[in-house]
Amino acid sequence: MLSIENLQATVDGKAILKGLNLEVKAGEVHAIMGPNGSGKSTLGHVLAGRPGYEVTGGAVRFNGEDLLQMDTEERAREGLFLAFQYPVEIPGVSNMEFLKAAVDAVRAQRGEEPADSVSFLKQARAICKQVDLDQSFLRRGVNEGFSGGEKKRNELMQMMMLEPRLAILDETDSGLDIDALQVVANGVNALRNPEHAIVLVTHYQRLLDHIEPDFVHVLAEGRIVKSGDKSLALELEAKGYSWLEEEVA
Amino acid sequence: MAQQQLDHLIKSEYAAGFTTDIESDTLPPGLDEEVVAFISAKKNEPDWLRDWRLKAYRGWRKMAEPAWAHVRYPKIDFDAVSYYSSPKAMADRPKSLDEVDPELLATYEKLGIPLHEQEALAGVAVDAVFDSVSVATTFRHKLAEAGVIFCPISEAVQEYPELVQKYLGSVVPQHDNFYAALNSAVFSDGSFVYIPKGVRCPMELSTYFRINEAKTGQFERTLIIADEGSHVSYLEGCTAPMRDENQLHAAVVELVALDNAEIKYSTVQNWYPGDAEGKGGIYNFVTKRGVAHHNAHISWTQVETGSAVTWKYPSVILRGDNSIGEFYSVALTNNYQQADTGTKMIHIGKNTRSTIISKGISAGRSSNAYRGLVRMSPRSTGSRNYTQCDSLLIGDRCGAHTYPYIESRNPSAVVEHEATTSKVSDDQLYLCQQRGIDTEKAVSMIVNGFCKEVFKELPMEFAVEAGKLLEVSLEGSVG
């Protein structure tokens, strides 16, 4: 589904990704771990097409298409979803209006009619409940005045509404208490099936207690330096990252 | 606030208030074409400059004094002003510092700018303007080695006429405004600086101005040209002796920063502000402006504590792409002082940046206004301005005003303006007092904290002076 080959990228002229390779197949859950500043968040933003993140080399294919040639919104419509670590607040634009526009854009891509308002609202309410967000959030501005945890749940809610083929969760677990973490895990596990793939970007192992990954990768200095199964995450938890850095050096 | 403490502090005297007793060669009051021609002839100027002055004079005659500023003062009788004064002892220019009138040097000592000491210790070259004629210039040789020209503008007219002719009036045209026109007609002297391509001026350049003669206006003209890729930091200090009647000061400063050049212009202005009843003091009507070409950087930093009336807007025309303009200002008014000051940032080039940090402190019965213009022209794609104007009020009989004009004609340009007001609160003072800090010290600490962002832009020796200056100027404002 996602094939990253020797990806290099700069932010503000500074090289962050320095030849990254990654294969993600449908049905798989990948965890990308690594120390601060290793390029974890950059990877998500480069894949989502954030302005200012410049690809300087390599290739990314998504469902066989050249991802890097697509506009940001095209990528989203093709089924790539990024849950932001720091979602922006957009006062004045209601969550409802925003979600409807997004869902309809994705539906249009699939050749479907816009969702009818009644069933859309019904679904939105149901998902609100699933992620433990009060329904009043639907009427409020996008992320406006939300707490950190509420913002994360709102990201999750969007993910569940849009049902992306590939969901990249950028440190969605950071700053969450154990209940919220469980909500996130439930949401992600609900999406887990043979058609969908999930990439979890995280600094800590604890999210992986709730979502069992098929593969764990360690990102350091803009490259994946080690890959393994879930036991690698446990090893990292026990030993930290420094041994790996030494090993690579 | 305790009234007796206030009274006590108000009575503290103007520290720089003394007059120097030297015979002057002064023109009788009044202004006409003959006077303009006389000034030009006296300075042995070429015809083009005399005609330039006359053109300025003719235009000035048709212009009206601006009335939009938030200041009030009795109408100035421009025919009661004397437009030329030069110290008599200067008929023969001194060849070196040793030849300078000892009393003059003593004056500078009192002002705390001992030339010899500065030569030796601070490494600062000083072009001292005593009334209207430059009397001493130091470090000429050292600067000459670097190719830097730093001399009185009257001398530059003789020695570098092509540079002067090319740039004089190129930033502030003769008829730019009423006071600039007057200055163009009668300017006495001032500094001229030229930094050649790629040269980083080896030391900070400094000028101290003084208005000494009674009833003489001071009309300096300063022109600084930083050629491509060069860098210069220029310090201007001003003080004037105490007098009962108001004295007029209408200077023009032009800065030209060519591609990739940087000019940093710092001013500490403590002209005599008048006495506690608002009698006397300087009328300071100054036009300061710089043009920044491609990638050039012009920075104005000013600490203004003096003058009875101030009308001054150091500005930057951001002509070249990626050019930068900055304005950092502390303006303090006390007693009956009035200030209407601020800046203009005219964005013309693409991706230009400007920053305005203005701190106004009003005390006594003074009035302190910030007036600024930020203009984004249609070409200024991707440009940005950030403006922050803070006012601090000390006492309930003063005024603090903010008039920012924002004109934007480019959708990709971003302009942000914020302004706040605050006071030195009784709670703050109480806390300080409870910790054993006396009121005066406490106010000074609070004010210094308020001005910190601007002070950090000043060269070190100025920053210390500026802090002291605020302390002295605020004396009497709080009890």
Add this chain to the structure above:
Amino acid sequence: MADYIEQALQRPPANAPRWLDLFHQQGRRSCREKALPTGKTEDWKYTSLRALGQRDYAGQPAPVAASGDLQRHYRIADFSSHTLVFVNGHFSPALSAGSLPAGVELVRFGEADAGQAERIQNWLGKVASREQSVFTALNESGLADGIYLRVTKNTRLETPIQVIWLTTPQSEAFTVSQRLLLVMEPGSDATVMEYFTSDAAEQNSFTNGITELVLEQNARLRHYRLHAEQEQALHIGGVHASLERDANLDSFHLAVGGTLKRIDITVNHNGPGAHCNLQGVYLLRNRQHVDYHTCIEHRVPRCTSDEVFRGIIGDAARAVFNGRIHIHPDAQKTLAQLSNKNLLTSDAAEVDTKPELEIYADDVQCAHGATVAQLDETSLHYLRTRGIAADEAKVMLSFGFINELLNRIPDAAVAAHLRPMLSQFFSGEQHFVR
């Protein structure tokens, strides 16, 4: 411009009640004594009055046979109100509806009896002084009719009062001098909406509309002044309010652009503890020009004011905003803030904004801010990562920028009326948002 004023002064209003004669004379005199605004007049620095000279606007409006069809230009769904409709300055009984509750006196100047005329004369011109502006003086000189509304002591009006000022073109260009005088007695509470609108045809009217609001002790008023006329309808006017002790004014303003719209809003805090909330939205396109001049006069201690204006300017339009906060000596413990934000959406558009603080008291907290910018890049990106096309995202964000203020409107029906109207302004006209 000078021609227009002279012409207008030479045509005294027809059918005006006799007791207005004195006002006509005073208005005329004051008008003639005043210098006309030019580009050098600080208050008119960015607004040209040239449009007033393009046609002979000095004509008198003729009565119009009212048709129910006009209702679609102002009717607000689910907003039951007592409605007064004026068409080209003439009161239209046929279109007006609703019954007044007890405790409210509502009379047109043209129909005032002797006692009412006296009460009107007590207040008329007291808050909006003819000395303030040549156009206020002109309004006074041309008054034929107007509305006097008095909400008596401690009366709480459940039903809003709506005044519709509608214009429709007539053969000769004309001026409507309109006046609303509202007196809220102590402890009273009401909602009043002024709605300036027109039919869809190209207009040839100049409306000079002055509103005076008097809020006595503890009075509360929710006020709207909406300008949604067709583009050619000119308007110069304003709202002038006086707030006594603990009075509370919540005033919402909207201007959908026109060739020339200049609206002055003055709020005088005359009694301690008074509060005002001032909000405004302006949307401009084509070559439209809107100029809002607001001024909050904090004359006494312990008053508060909170002002937010936002605008979006497209095409070759020009918006002007001048927001002044004036803290008088001794108006201690004042809290005042103002925010003005603007979005420019086209290369040829222009905004000139000037928030002003003039402060003569030290124990106050005042702040103002102004920004001119384009849409936030981060927000735009966020929407795009959810599959929303860039153009649509821009429309959503532009509308959201305005919607933030609509969300604060106290009457849900009014907000619901404005939302589609404004949202059409963005999405219906793709050229508006690049």
